Amino acid sequence: MDGTACGAAVGAYTTIQNGGFIPDETHLGENPFDYQQQRIVFELSKRIETINSKESENERAAELARQMFDITKVGTRAVRSKR
Numbered sequence: 001m002d003g004t005a006c007g008a009a010v011g012a013y014t015t016i017q018n019g020g021f022i023p024d025e026t027h028l029g030e031n032p033f034d035y036q037q038q039r040i041v042f043e044l045s046k047r048i049e050t051i052n053s054k055e056s057e058n059e060r061a062a063e064l065a066r067q068m069f070d071i072t073k074v075g076t077r078a079v080r081s082k083r
Helices: 007-017 035-045 048-052 057-081
Strands: none
Touching: 007 035, 007 048, 007 057, 035 048, 035 057, 048 057
8 A cells, every 4th residue: 555644554554464463462562662563553453354345545545544543542532531
């Protein structure tokens, strides 16, 4: 996927599409230097079917952006609720 989408999101999408390692909750803290990218791959992997259901690359890129927004929104709410 090319375009102007978030590099981290595209990297995570590519990792999932290429059969790369998808961390689970137990792996997320193993590499503190890559925690954010691991979290993106973890969360995005749960939504990959929705993204891939779109017909064109442009539609998939738009859905990737929507899903990343939702992941961010859910994560932000979780952090705020722990205050």
